[in-house]
Amino acid sequence: VRAIDEHDLIARYFGPLAADPAALELTDDAAVLAPPAGCDLVLTKDGIAEGVHFPAGESGADVARKALRVNLSDLAAMGADQLGYLVLLGLPADWTEAWVASFADGLSEDQATYGVALYGGDTIRTQALTVSVTAIGSVPSGRAIRRAGARAGDMIYVSGTIGDGALGLLARRGALAGTDAAQRAFLAERYRAPQPRCALAPVLRRFARAAIDISDGLAGDLDKVCRASGVPARVDCEKVPLSGAARAAVDADPALLELCMTGGDDYEILCAVASEDAGAFEAAAREAGVPVAPIGAFADGAGAAVFVDREGRETRFRHRSFSHTG
Amino acid sequence: VRAIDEHDLIARYFGPLAADPAALELTDDAAVLAPPAGCDLVLTKDGIAEGVHFPAGESGADVARKALRVNLSDLAAMGADQLGYLVLLGLPADWTEAWVASFADGLSEDQATYGVALYGGDTIRTQALTVSVTAIGSVPSGRAIRRAGARAGDMIYVSGTIGDGALGLLARRGALAGTDAAQRAFLAERYRAPQPRCALAPVLRRFARAAIDISDGLAGDLDKVCRASGVPARVDCEKVPLSGAARAAVDADPALLELCMTGGDDYEILCAVASEDAGAFEAAAREAGVPVAPIGAFADGAGAAVFVDREGRETRFRHRSFSHTG
Numbered sequence: 001v002r003a004i005d006e007h008d009l010i011a012r013y014f015g016p017l018a019a020d021p022a023a024l025e026l027t028d029d030a031a032v033l034a035p036p037a038g039c040d041l042v043l044t045k046d047g048i049a050e051g052v053h054f055p056a057g058e059s060g061a062d063v064a065r066k067a068l069r070v071n072l073s074d075l076a077a078m079g080a081d082q083l084g085y086l087v088l089l090g091l092p093a094d095w096t097e098a099w100v101a102s103f104a105d106g107l108s109e110d111q112a113t114y115g116v117a118l119y120g121g122d123t124i125r126t127q128a129l130t131v132s133v134t135a136i137g138s139v140p141s142g143r144a145i146r147r148a149g150a151r152a153g154d155m156i157y158v159s160g161t162i163g164d165g166a167l168g169l170l171a172r173r174g175a176l177a178g179t180d181a182a183q184r185a186f187l188a189e190r191y192r193a194p195q196p197r198c199a200l201a202p203v204l205r206r207f208a209r210a211a212i213d214i215s216d217g218l219a220g221d222l223d224k225v226c227r228a229s230g231v232p233a234r235v236d237c238e239k240v241p242l243s244g245a246a247r248a249a250v251d252a253d254p255a256l257l258e259l260c261m262t263g264g265d266d267y268e269i270l271c272a273v274a275s276e277d278a279g280a281f282e283a284a285a286r287e288a289g290v291p292v293a294p295i296g297a298f299a300d301g302a303g304a305a306v307f308v309d310r311e312g313r314e315t316r317f318r319h320r321s322f323s324h325t326g
Numbered sequence: 327v328r329a330i331d332e333h334d335l336i337a338r339y340f341g342p343l344a345a346d347p348a349a350l351e352l353t354d355d356a357a358v359l360a361p362p363a364g365c366d367l368v369l370t371k372d373g374i375a376e377g378v379h380f381p382a383g384e385s386g387a388d389v390a391r392k393a394l395r396v397n398l399s400d401l402a403a404m405g406a407d408q409l410g411y412l413v414l415l416g417l418p419a420d421w422t423e424a425w426v427a428s429f430a431d432g433l434s435e436d437q438a439t440y441g442v443a444l445y446g447g448d449t450i451r452t453q454a455l456t457v458s459v460t461a462i463g464s465v466p467s468g469r470a471i472r473r474a475g476a477r478a479g480d481m482i483y484v485s486g487t488i489g490d491g492a493l494g495l496l497a498r499r500g501a502l503a504g505t506d507a508a509q510r511a512f513l514a515e516r517y518r519a520p521q522p523r524c525a526l527a528p529v530l531r532r533f534a535r536a537a538i539d540i541s542d543g544l545a546g547d548l549d550k551v552c553r554a555s556g557v558p559a560r561v562d563c564e565k566v567p568l569s570g571a572a573r574a575a576v577d578a579d580p581a582l583l584e585l586c587m588t589g590g591d592d593y594e595i596l597c598a599v600a601s602e603d604a605g606a607f608e609a610a611a612r613e614a615g616v617p618v619a620p621i622g623a624f625a626d627g628a629g630a631a632v633f634v635d636r637e638g639r640e641t642r643f644r645h646r647s648f649s650h651t652g
Contacts, residue, residue: 024472027472027473027550028473028554029400029401030368030370030400030401030463032366032367032369032465033367034366040358040360040361041358041359041360041367042358043348043356043358043359043412043446044356044446045412045460046448047416048450049452051453052450052451074355086369088371088373090456120369121371124373125375126454126456127377127378128454130456134412141360146353146354148353212355213355228353
């Protein structure tokens with residue numbers, strides 16, 4: 001077991017990331033944040049563990065990216081602008097300084113990409129590599145977007161393409177029929193490095209009545225919106241946007257469509273938009289550089305989400321969502 | 327491997343803890359906190375792992391208490407009033423629902439004891455039990471107490487008694503010469519359930535020029551204040567308050583005094599108070615119900631902390647502090 005000199009480690013690798021005044025240069029017991037005036041703070045905390053959320057041998061930068069981005073995705077879904085984060089790095093006995101350097105590099109790049117600041121954190125010993133991030137964002141007071149709020153008649157939109165993350169995990173584990181190497185690499189990258197839809201947050205604040213990030217699978221996460229909003233939903237499977245690579249895999253093995261709809265790790269946004277706002281929402285999303293597509297609508301009555309094929313037949317999934325805790 | 331239905335687990339055990347409006351009843355992707363007016367938010371994140379920070383087989387309630395309290399201790403040291411927390415619970419494959427119920431009970435009791443609210447969190451699978459807490463407090467804007475700020479001539483105060491935590495770990499592992507069963511139980515309890523000095527936070531805001539919580543050992547944590555403040559310090563070992571149980575152990579084995587001074591897990595507060603404020607500080611601390619004792623003073627010049635015995639001879643420690651990451 002190699003001892004970590006925590007002070008040295010933090011000073012060398014995390015100090016340079018902590019330029020924001022709230023971080024107090026990582027010299028104190030806590031960070032001190034002056035909240036933006038007129039805003040609520042939005043707080044989310046999610047963690048990832050080796051062997052569960054990422055395979056053993058993943059690079060420090062890849063682990064850092066995933067840990068941070070899944071939290072930024074939660075902020076975006078709430079319509080919050082990301083401000084900063086705290087990170088807990090749990091290192092196993094066989095940690096290396098090179099790995100930590102790569103981890104810090106990954107954070108540093110993402111801080112630049114997403115305009116987010118390191119506020120603080122901690123480094124501890126754990127039996128297996130574990131990273132926990134708390135991300136902090138802001139919304140104008142009372143303007144956070146929730147899962148509750150969808151109404152009958154609202155359109156269901158999703159950002160980006162659905163199913164790449166789940167197929168990417170398969171692609172990393174081996175061949176995926178119907179896909180070429182470039183397509184498998186694309187899918188694997190979508191699994192490895194989620195792209196949180198931070199740019200969509202202000203658009204959601206303007207137009208979304210409800211939103212969620214798709215982390216556990218489109219079907220299961222839509223169920224959550226239905227449950228919170230008290231309305232059922234109907235999704236046209238054909239309208240769910242698939243990437244070219246996902247389309248190739250599904251064409252070769254139609255059973256994979258269910259995986260796309262339920263597999264999770266998409267980190268795209270699902271939201272409810274009043275039908276009269278659809279055009280303005282699409283234009284604003286385009287302006288923000290985020291592709292969005294309508295996949296169905298919320299309905300009257302009770303129940304969860306129903307997925308229908310091109311003939312209007314209901315598709316039943318064996319599992320509605322992927323549980324990261326399973 | 328038993329699957330966790332995360333939704334059920336959170337609804338059953340954590341939902342009842344989330345009465346604060348910021349938690350949104352744990353139904354959303356994040357918590358939404360309206361920051362108190364005129365305040366800075368103080369944010370700290372610390373984690374504990376089985377086999378590193380607590381032994382295997384610890385009860386859920388004990389793990390919950392330790393995870394939450396070490397974070398509340400950080401807030402207190404900053405002079406912050408605790409508001410709420412987020413918790414990440416990393417469960418191994420052999421988790422049981424009874425353990426989670428006990429964990430939630432521990433949190434529930436501490437929420438009542440410390441007046442702190444659950445804002446959010448997450449439950450994930452990990453290889454070994456790991457808990458990460460992010461605690462959030464508030465101070466009037468610009469009034470957080472830092473490690474920097476001690477000046478030559480300031481007195482060094484500590485709260486409570488020092489060394490119980492480190493001796494408590496020994497007591498749990500077996501006999502401790504010179505102590506009886508009740509004393510060993512007292513020390514073990516001090517290790518198992520830290521008592522964060524939340525009540526001292528407003529007193530620190532009035533009187534402390536610098537503060538830190540003693541988590542890594544008195545000597546090492548005082549060194550941090552010296553380094554941050556740019557002043558050395560001199561501690562009279564005889565003045566460092568020991569509990570009756572610790573005194574008995576040190577009397578039987580004088581070498582244990584070093585462990586008391588460097589062993590960590592005290593979760594007491596060390597602070598710098600101007601000598602002219604000493605009387606008022608002591609009175610205010612007494613009023614707050616927190617015992618405090620002067621143990622030395624900060625000095626002119628350069629260097630770290632010097633510990634002297636009753637004859638004024640410098641005591642040298644082999645290790646200045648205990649590293650939880652070692």
